[in-house]
Amino acid sequence: MLTFTIRRLILSIPTLILISFVIFMLLQLAPGDPMAQVPLTVPPEVKQQMREALGLGEPVLVQYAKWLRQVFLLEPAVFIDWLTRDTLLLGWLPDTSLYNGDLRVISWQTRSPVMEIVMQRIPQTLWVVGLAYVVGILIAIPVGIYSAYRQYSVFDQAGTFVTMIGFSIPPFFTGPLLIVIFSVQLGWFPSIYDTTHVVNDWDSFMVQLSQMIMPVMVLALQITAQFSRYMRASMLDNLGQDYVRTARAKGLREAIVVNVHVLRNSMIPVVTVIALGVPAIFGGAIITENVFKVNGIGQLLITSLFANDLPMVMTLTFIFAALIVLFNLVADVLYGLLDPRIRYD
Amino acid sequence: MTEPVPASPTAIDALADDGPEAPPRSKWRDVWEQFTRHKGAVAGGAFLLFITLAVIFGPWLWTLDPQELDIRNKDLRPIYVGLWNGDAAISWAHPFGTDNLGRDMLAQMISGGRASLAVGWAAMLLSVLIGTAIGVTAGFFRRLDGLLMRLTDLFLSLPILPLLLVAVTLFRQPLRANFGPEGGMFILIVTVIGITSWMPTARIVRGDVLALKEREFVLAARSIGTTSWKIILRHLLPNVLSPIMVSATLGLATAIITESALSFLGVGFPSDYPTWGKMLADAVARMVDFPERVILPGVAISLTVLSVNYLGDGLRDALDPRLRGR
Numbered sequence: 097m098l099t100f101t102i103r104r105l106i107l108s109i110p111t112l113i114l115i116s117f118v119i120f121m122l123l124q125l126a127p128g129d130p131m132a133q134v135p136l137t138v139p140p141e142v143k144q145q146m147r148e149a150l151g152l153g154e155p156v157l158v159q160y161a162k163w164l165r166q167v168f169l170l171e172p173a174v175f176i177d178w179l180t181r182d183t184l185l186l187g188w189l190p191d192t193s194l195y196n197g198d199l200r201v202i203s204w205q206t207r208s209p210v211m212e213i214v215m216q217r218i219p220q221t222l223w224v225v226g227l228a229y230v231v232g233i234l235i236a237i238p239v240g241i242y243s244a245y246r247q248y249s250v251f252d253q254a255g256t257f258v259t260m261i262g263f264s265i266p267p268f269f270t271g272p273l274l275i276v277i278f279s280v281q282l283g284w285f286p287s288i289y290d291t292t293h294v295v296n297d298w299d300s301f302m303v304q305l306s307q308m309i310m311p312v313m314v315l316a317l318q319i320t321a322q323f324s325r326y327m328r329a330s331m332l333d334n335l336g337q338d339y340v341r342t343a344r345a346k347g348l349r350e351a352i353v354v355n356v357h358v359l360r361n362s363m364i365p366v367v368t369v370i371a372l373g374v375p376a377i378f379g380g381a382i383i384t385e386n387v388f389k390v391n392g393i394g395q396l397l398i399t400s401l402f403a404n405d406l407p408m409v410m411t412l413t414f415i416f417a418a419l420i421v422l423f424n425l426v427a428d429v430l431y432g433l434l435d436p437r438i439r440y441d
Numbered sequence: 442m443t444e445p446v447p448a449s450p451t452a453i454d455a456l457a458d459d460g461p462e463a464p465p466r467s468k469w470r471d472v473w474e475q476f477t478r479h480k481g482a483v484a485g486g487a488f489l490l491f492i493t494l495a496v497i498f499g500p501w502l503w504t505l506d507p508q509e510l511d512i513r514n515k516d517l518r519p520i521y522v523g524l525w526n527g528d529a530a531i532s533w534a535h536p537f538g539t540d541n542l543g544r545d546m547l548a549q550m551i552s553g554g555r556a557s558l559a560v561g562w563a564a565m566l567l568s569v570l571i572g573t574a575i576g577v578t579a580g581f582f583r584r585l586d587g588l589l590m591r592l593t594d595l596f597l598s599l600p601i602l603p604l605l606l607v608a609v610t611l612f613r614q615p616l617r618a619n620f621g622p623e624g625g626m627f628i629l630i631v632t633v634i635g636i637t638s639w640m641p642t643a644r645i646v647r648g649d650v651l652a653l654k655e656r657e658f659v660l661a662a663r664s665i666g667t668t669s670w671k672i673i674l675r676h677l678l679p680n681v682l683s684p685i686m687v688s689a690t691l692g693l694a695t696a697i698i699t700e701s702a703l704s705f706l707g708v709g710f711p712s713d714y715p716t717w718g719k720m721l722a723d724a725v726a727r728m729v730d731f732p733e734r735v736i737l738p739g740v741a742i743s744l745t746v747l748s749v750n751y752l753g754d755g756l757r758d759a760l761d762p763r764l765r766g767r
Contacts, residue, residue, distance in 0.1 A: 115599065122604075125611055260481075260754075264747035266698050268705040268718070269739035272725050280729050375600070382602055383702055397603055398706060401610050409607060416600035424598060 101429050108421045113164070115417045116410075120160050123406050149199075166201045167411065171211050174200065205405045214393065214412065220291055221392030225381040228312040232319025233370060239320070240327020241362075244335060245354055255324065262321025267314050271387035274310050285310050289390040311388040315381060319373070326369050330362040337361075364434045371427040375419040475759040482755020485748035492745055496558055499551035507552045507715060511543035519546070519733050537737060541727070550737060553715040557697055557742070560630055560716070564696035567635030569689045572642025577673055577681075579643070580650025590647070597640050605699065608633045609708045622711045630703060630710075634696050642688045649681045683760035690753030694746045701742050717742045 134143060152159070180189045200209040243252035279287035285306045295304050334340065335358055343353045382394035389395075393412060400408035477483055517539040520531045531538070537546035579589035609629060616625035653659065654677065662672050701718025703709040710716050712723070717738040724734030 111595065111598065114595065118599075119604075119607075122607065122611065260747055260750055261743075264694070264750055265739075265743040266701060266746075268702060269721065269735070269743060272721075272728055272735050273739070276728055276732055276735070382606075383705065386706065398606070401606055402707075409603075413600055413603045413607065416603055417598060420598045420600060 097429070097432055100432065101425070104425050104428065108425060111421055112414075112418055115421075116164070116167075116414050117160065119410060119413050119417070120163065121156075123410055124156055149202075163201065163407075163410070166199070167414065170198055170200055174209075174211070201407050201411055203400070203405055203408045205400060205403050205408065210408050210411045213396065213408070214415070217391060217393050217396050220289075220390055221381065221385070221394065224289070224308060224311050224385070224390050224392065225315060227308065228315030228381075229319055229373070231312060232316040233323055235316065236320045236323035237327055237366075240324040240366075241331055241354070241359065243324070244328045244331030247332065252328075255328075259321045259325050262317045265317075267318065267384050268387060270314050270317060271310075271384060274314060275387075278310060287388070289388045291391050311384050311390060314384050314387070322373070323366065323370065326366050327362065330365050331358060334358045334362045364431065367434060368427040368431045371423050371430055374423045374426075375416060472759045476755050479755035479758055481751040482759075485751030485755070488744065488748040489752060492554065492741075492748075493558060496551055496554035499554075500548075503547055503551060505545045505548040507544060507548035508713065509544065511539065511545075513543065514539055515541055515543035516731070518731070519737075522733070538731075538733060540724075540734065546734070546737065549715045549720060550717075550741060553717045553720050553738065554741060554745075556627075556710065556714065556716040557700060557718065558745070560627065560634070560700040561693050561697040563627075563631045564634035564638070564700070565689055565692040567631060568639040568692050568696070569642055569685060571635065572639035572688070573646050573678075573681075573685055575639065576643040576646025577650055577677060580647040581654060581669065581673060581677070586647075589643075593640050593643050596637070599637070601637050602699075602702070605633050605637060605703065606706065606708060609703060613708075623714050626710045626714075630700055634699050638692060638695060638699075642685065642692070645684045645688060646681050649684060650677055653677055653680050683756075686760065687753055687757045690749055690756060694749040694753070697742065697746055697749070 134146065138146075148154075154162075179185070201211065202208070203210045203213060206213065239255055243249075243255040246252055275287045278284045287310075289307050289311060293300065293304055293307070295301050335354075340353060340358060343357050344350075348357075381390075381392065382398060384390070385392045385394040386398060393415075397409065397412045400412070514532065514535065517532050517535050518526075519538040520533065520536050522531060522538075535545050535547065537550060539545055540549070575589055575593065579586045579593075612629055613626070616629050619625060620628055659672060659676055662676055667675070700709065700716065701721070704716050704718030705722040707722065709719055712719070720738040721735055721742070724731065724738075728735045
């Protein structure tokens with residue numbers, strides 16, 4: 097298992113480099129110039145220097161190599177420095193100061209390091225989308241279990257119908273619909289997510305809760321639809337197996353048969369699917385973030401795309417790709433760990 | 442010692458079959474019967490057929506031009522609003538109302554549906570074509586298998602929606618210049634959806650082909666000198682048709698949603714060219730006063746996708762021989 101994990105980790109490096117190369121080359125085709133806003137009175141040689149300050153004005157392959165160095169060497173160095181300097185977790189370690197002041201990946205919009213902006217945006221995304229993921233899974237698993245146990249019952253039929261609806265109604269429709277109903281007509285929840293809101297007492301916590309409910313519910317509907325289907329299918333596969341009959345025959349109570357024996361075996365594929373869906377937490381909520389004006393990474397990607405901020409787009413897309421590769425690996429390893437029948441070696 | 446009972450002639454008569462009791466049944470009739478037993482699938486198929494016919498023949502039945510501005514009749518509500526709101530501005534000339542420039546909503550819904558469904562069908566066909574080609578090649582030719590499957594894995598680990606957005610923003614200008622604003626966007630959107638959604642089809646087809654090509658009928662075909670190309674066309678493709686059809690329906694649903702999502706985010710078709718996603722996105726700003734402008738296209742998208750999903754569900758059950766006949 098360990099050798100398999102290590103082999104896959106090493107194999108994922110060329111994959112990531114290839115993906116980043118593809119994205120980089122794609123972005124090279126983009127029209128637009130970061131110097132377009134600079135006044136015409138600025139002499140060309142100054143413009144050239146400004147270009148170089150942004151890491152431009154060199155052959156494409158050199159730019160790509162520099163980008164690789166920035167992302168794989170400089171940014172981790174900055175991150176480790178930050179960990180040992182400012183965080184509680186590793187703050188007791190001596191300051192590492194690995195970062196030597198070289199040029200980091202610079203955003204064309206704000207002229208500040210891309211990763212700093214990303215780090216500012218990640219908490220909002222994680223809170224809203226991550227919470228939706230947890231809520232969705234918590235709803236989906238019991239629903240899946242019960243509709244498989246009572247297959248073709250009214251509950252199962254209704255569950256299947258709701259699942260289908262969750263699959264079919266896109267978030268850019270449910271979002272505005274919820275806003276009209278709950279913000280405009282009923283006035284229960286704010287329609288815009290206020291990121292600057294600080295939670296410091298019970299009242300502000302309730303405000304935070306009420307502004308999170310709608311985006312979380314929109315996302316949770318889709319997540320529930322997806323996972324309750326997997327859960328149901330997986331439970332159905334296991335309920336017909338011989339060991340279930342054995343467990344019943346030896347006199348175990350039905351609750352134990354279903355909730356312990358069958359559930360544990362049915363969770364194996366579901367857990368891996370849950371792991372595979374984690375990258376979507378970061379990337380897939382672009383539309384929901386846009387509808388509710390949550391300034392997370394999805395919204396950052398959209399704004400930087402429209403503002404032609406290529407380093408930002410490049411880095412964000414690469415982060416999404418890296419997460420997908422990582423969680424594919426996690427899913428494979430989990431599958432091997434949970435199911436003793438599967439051996440990779 | 443008992444006498445052996447002489448076999449009664451009537452028993453032998455009873456055992457003998459003088460012919461099959463029922464006429465032979467073809468596979469597709471079985472499939473059809475199983476399919477019609479799934480009520481949701483039948484309803485879904487019927488609705489999809491209805492909406493497809495409506496957007497194809499609608500412009501002949503409802504002859505108003507969706508682009509015609511009629512500023513005197515702007516902001517009309519749909520006629521059903523009159524049921525509970527007697528003061529609402531409604532007109533029988535515009536049953537779904539008009540938008541803020543006086544364009545007829547029904548005509549826009551028809552032409553928007555045309556665009557959405559055309560993109561959906563075209564993108565689905567493209568992705569099924571690529572997926573089948575890659576899947577069959579990878580499954581049949583062992584030497585290409587590793588390479589093609591690594592390619593599939595690579596595509597699967599690309600973040601699709603961000604890349605779609607990047608591709609559409611980057612290639613919009615050159616394609617518009619070459620094929621006109623609408624044609625260029627159509628080609629672009631269909632292509633990017635097609636080349637980012639073929640991977641599931643390819644994987645399923647490859648798996649099936651790998652199993653099928655070890656079967657005796659392929660060996661028999663090969664032993665009488667059939668070329669690989671003929672084996673693929675005559676023996677393999679008909680056998681992998683059912684998983685392809687199922688993944689095609691799912692592909693149609695995804696393509697329609699993806700196109701609407703792109704339009705919603707503002708990177709889809711030009712603003713004077715309605716699609717359902719575009720109409721929904723444009724109406725969100727005035728949703729409080731005119732909720733129907735969000736609800737009509739939204740319901741249209743959702744119902745279409747819902748019916749396609751039910752159709753796919755029914756097809757999967759009907760085409761699976763293990764489920765059929767139960």
